Amino acid sequence: MDFAPSARAADLVERVRRFVDDEILPVEPGYHRELAAVRDAGGDPWQPLPMLAELRAKARSEGLWNLFLPAAHAGEYAARFGTDGDAGLTNTDYAPIAEVTGRSFLAPHVFNCNAPDSGNMEVLLQYGDQAQRDRWLEPLLDGRIRSAFAMTEPGVASSDATNMAATAVLDGDEVVLNGRKWWTTGIGHPDCEVILFMGLTDPDAGKHRRHTMVIVPRDTPGVRVERMLPTMGRYDEPFGHGEVSFTDVRVPSSHILLGPGQAFEIAQGRLGPGRVHHCMRLIGLAESALEAACRRALDRTAFGKPLANLGGNRERIAKARIAIDSARLLVLNAAWKLDTVGAFGALSEISQIKAQVPAVAQDVIDFAMQIHGGAGISDDFPLSAAWTAARAIRLADGPDEVHLDLVGRVELAKYAERR
């Protein structure tokens, strides 16, 4: 048992940390302020500021690009589009990098490792055929285009993904899509050119064989963004989450991924690493919040003492530390399980982190807001945006309750089998 990162991971973590600390964090508050000014002046807040493209170019030039590429599937792409070494990283090695990027709202995008693009790239890498990879994966890895993921629907309880009612009907050598999706993340980005869409193809097939995943060019006729959705009042520009209608959208059947009825198999493969990434970024966010809380606790004085010495504040700091460290270890262990026994073997572990880590992050950030007083819930600190990010992930990719239920079932199955 060894809790030290590998040499390669340690090196990359350090380089990413320096980049985040030296290049991104110093300019990030200004970025958000400038964007707010654009918005207030009636401008388009969905258009990223030029500063972002510059940061992306610099990160790429330092080899800090597409680091999410998985060792298991990266193949040639790691060498061609990641510029560090010739192979992808294991989940275990990438996880602490994801944590560091989570300290900044801009960083995941700067390193071309942001959701949903990284997940979509993984899907294309693992399940796309050569033509699909050539057409969509390469420009995504190259950072020329962005993508969206369309699964959740407004009309049904999407916590049960088999409820999905939008259709993907085979019609000769075409597939015809109809229905309404929402929380289609990434659709707001001006560079978004492609959507991964899940739809019902064969209602009579087994519950997890009914749906098909289809690659939909953003500009296909019948695709319409009805509105962008706020999360706790925020729009998460430039990616955002849209409500999107699909009306008789026709694409060639060559746009189907893996094959009709294979959407759940793909989704399952996609979600394991994605959940590790989400959770590790949230841990980075929680660490930032705790750091801010400690600094505030030392800097502000009330009733003649620094806040750190008042009431239960020091205990709360301690509990936040314990919660964060426990959560990080849980995610790292899940990543290691993914690497060593695969997505199915790590089923419970992946659901454990998804049910636990966002809630931990939410609580730590809530404490950090509280100790900042009114400033904590204003936009003067990134805490309220951080809270919203953590809160949203308690619902995205399956709500807490669905993951707890799975963990409980796996646990009980140990004994049911043996009886």
Added chain:
Amino acid sequence: MDFAPSARAADLVERVRRFVDDEILPVEPGYHRELAAVRDAGGDPWQPLPMLAELRAKARSEGLWNLFLPAAHAGEYAARFGTDGDAGLTNTDYAPIAEVTGRSFLAPHVFNCNAPDSGNMEVLLQYGDQAQRDRWLEPLLDGRIRSAFAMTEPGVASSDATNMAATAVLDGDEVVLNGRKWWTTGIGHPDCEVILFMGLTDPDAGKHRRHTMVIVPRDTPGVRVERMLPTMGRYDEPFGHGEVSFTDVRVPSSHILLGPGQAFEIAQGRLGPGRVHHCMRLIGLAESALEAACRRALDRTAFGKPLANLGGNRERIAKARIAIDSARLLVLNAAWKLDTVGAFGALSEISQIKAQVPAVAQDVIDFAMQIHGGAGISDDFPLSAAWTAARAIRLADGPDEVHLDLVGRVELAKYAERR
């Protein structure tokens, strides 16, 4: 012991409930949508829509106006400006009315019972002299003007109110104000014409005798709204919270309330009923959230069952019910203590509700958001705005921690005295 409301309270609660249910709630979502459209179109979201004035006129015509007026101090004003009966209400009688108004974001304003105006009116009623009441109280009761309250400061930990550093210096028959306030609630309203300002007058006096409360006309030279502050990304139009600078602001010393150095005495008197109002409104908000959660739990189906039958959902509904009912009883009991033994006798009880009820409301609303899935954190339901309201009150009027500390001190004092 009798848990039934008085006949007068029961009648008023019923009339207010009908007004909220029949007149306000049906139009409220449209109100917020229309305001959002104004904002998106580059209009001024701080200008209330005409619908609001109409609702206010109708409420007043039905005698549902200024119901917050306290039996203890209302005097002639209850008969002149409240149109129901000839006397104010006790805290115990008003509390359940406040709960009903809390189910709507518009209702408190419709009934002219909204913060900070109701608190400011109470201050003028109880501590203002005749001239002050004539000039400011009457138009407030009449609904012609609005007001703001300026106490919290950005530069110090305002949880310790004695930290307040803005100054109110006596200079002949004038008082000169300097400093910077924020979270000055109500300053965004276009009808805001007066600010209650707390400032340091005598740094050498006892800790609670140093500060003075001054009535400041909004248009006095030197008063400048630097910016409006978002709460978790929202601005709470049309009242809002401002950062306000005071630069050599001069008003006649007749604008001092009660006398120099009396600000804390006034603040204490103001905050007791105000905390009951805040807490009861939050209970109304939590009830609405629980109702929405129950309806969603019955209407949505996942894994072949209504959400109500899945996992721990029914237990969470039960715990929300218990938490709300416990919280309501705690507030009603505090209100009754205020009425029967006064603000000093109810010191612990008032701090108990302030420390407990916003947190309860926050948790219930968080659950309601969760069971709504993505819809719960969007703006399609008022839940995310409700959550923000509850979260903010965990900081407003003293953070949880300050109130817990007071409750703990009162508790320990029982035994320290006896030793």
Added chain:
Amino acid sequence: MDFAPSARAADLVERVRRFVDDEILPVEPGYHRELAAVRDAGGDPWQPLPMLAELRAKARSEGLWNLFLPAAHAGEYAARFGTDGDAGLTNTDYAPIAEVTGRSFLAPHVFNCNAPDSGNMEVLLQYGDQAQRDRWLEPLLDGRIRSAFAMTEPGVASSDATNMAATAVLDGDEVVLNGRKWWTTGIGHPDCEVILFMGLTDPDAGKHRRHTMVIVPRDTPGVRVERMLPTMGRYDEPFGHGEVSFTDVRVPSSHILLGPGQAFEIAQGRLGPGRVHHCMRLIGLAESALEAACRRALDRTAFGKPLANLGGNRERIAKARIAIDSARLLVLNAAWKLDTVGAFGALSEISQIKAQVPAVAQDVIDFAMQIHGGAGISDDFPLSAAWTAARAIRLADGPDEVHLDLVGRVELAKYAERR
């Protein structure tokens, strides 16, 4: 709305409090020590010490006897066996008395108000015929005999009471009992002469019409106490909880209460007031624990400060105060509902308190143990016994989960009906 107790209740509370403070608490630690010495010396710890009989006689002589007798059913018995006034008390009036008796482990028995006797007396009062009341109720009210209640069974999940498998078969003018019960409270007392037994009579009847409640003299052939059960290692002498087998136990059918198949109707009526009593006694226990915690926090010094000033201790004291006061109000309100709308109308409220109050008491007492350090979990303070009492009641009379489920169902039914 009025939170003050009635004059009669206030007077009785004060007299009971003085009796507990002056007569019982000063001798109680000695009582337990002496009993422990008897046990260690190989004596019989189930035989109450003479001191107890003296306290009971004194309480009775002061009119503090059978105060639990309910106004609704007490009739002549209140005047004959309670010696204070000529009528029983409402639940609302008795509740604060129950709280005061809860501060002592001996007090409920001293005032002849202890479980399960008080509940059994209520059953006999409300559902017994004249002969049953003459034979069993009178000596119980008179304190000459004690009783037990036999419902829970070891072989089934008794949280679902309809699981009860022990039988009560009608055979001519006799009823024949077979089966095994446990947690038969009161069976250990040397004066226990009668058992209320619930058994299955008609498996084909509706779920709540299958079981019959039978009065079983303790010395009927076939009744055998297999063993006494420890609760967290303690036996709760002199009442205790037994595992009792019933083998072809025959009693005349005149021993049936209310009629065959009526056991659930009786149990439901019994449990409402009983739960109020249990909960109020636990609140008294929690108050004692909090008082002990405060005293310890003031008396002990660590790191140069009294414990009260260290870390989160003062906040924990505040939270305990809030939790206790909230819980008390919840119980008082449930008692008032029982009085005003009856057991069926107060169904949710009764389950709310049963699910909430024991858990609150457990947590408060756990904190009190913690702040006492090692002493808190020793027997030098009554805290560890108090914790055990609270813990046990989270299971007795239906576990938390069953009550939460009922509360959730009642809540959801509000909306299901209206759809």
Added chain:
Amino acid sequence: MDFAPSARAADLVERVRRFVDDEILPVEPGYHRELAAVRDAGGDPWQPLPMLAELRAKARSEGLWNLFLPAAHAGEYAARFGTDGDAGLTNTDYAPIAEVTGRSFLAPHVFNCNAPDSGNMEVLLQYGDQAQRDRWLEPLLDGRIRSAFAMTEPGVASSDATNMAATAVLDGDEVVLNGRKWWTTGIGHPDCEVILFMGLTDPDAGKHRRHTMVIVPRDTPGVRVERMLPTMGRYDEPFGHGEVSFTDVRVPSSHILLGPGQAFEIAQGRLGPGRVHHCMRLIGLAESALEAACRRALDRTAFGKPLANLGGNRERIAKARIAIDSARLLVLNAAWKLDTVGAFGALSEISQIKAQVPAVAQDVIDFAMQIHGGAGISDDFPLSAAWTAARAIRLADGPDEVHLDLVGRVELAKYAERR
């Protein structure tokens, strides 16, 4: 990063697990029942039953003996008295073994790895001179004698260890001990022949240089066990916890460990590994409780369903799984820090686990008790004893609050230093 145990650890874990499963657990309930029968019959429950000596002999013959011996200090002793291989184990390697032994109350003693003996042996190993090791360490490693640890005192808040008031005064070539200790663990064992005693030597020295650790033969005149202390009503035979008075106890100054005033240095070194052991054993205990809970949830039926399918039970099982796995990883990481950066470098990590793990175990076991119904709080399952064990460790070796405070201080120091 690698979460797999080393080959040596994996082999030992498997062998210990088989021994516990095959040799100990099948006979353990009978052991406790037989001991209870001895106690009830007026026999001496402090005398271990012969079965225990047989199990110890068998374990030793299989090389499962003194596995706690630390790689860092074991030297020749590992080869001489541990019979597996020639070296001690790292904390990281021993930790999962400790977990397995924690599933049984007898196992730690069977493998000669029980507290306080293992800690005392570590002290003698690391700080004892040759004569001290020859006289005391060897028979302890050999299992011929047992030992006790005397630090906590009844008269002061021992959470602040510098409060210790018992004295160890140098008098020529003797040291004279006076004072009263309690929670002296191990003193009840009939084979206990030696006590490690901490006493105040130089009140004028620095806070952590005042106390001396002295080896006291159990039969030294002046040593008197005043009483054995119950923990939540249980005595933890055969080791137990005693209140012990020391009256003019004289031992040669050669019995001083390390030197006068060095007690805190020794205690600190002793407590790091000891806390890892305690925490890992508690994780084993929590795992057993969760396993029992799952089996019960599948086996018992209420309301027509297995308990596992009712209400929030499955979620509670999931949360227990997450809590246990998080806790285990936290302890393993702390053990690894102990091994790689030493006790001082792992200061926060050791306090984190001590503050977190017992509370986690307590909660998991409480849930397991609850799902077992009345059986869970009886002695028919080892759950109530397990709960008591976890509860006690929240106080032993420093209460939760002291450890949280340290964690908070370490966290804040990161930023205080940098300012």
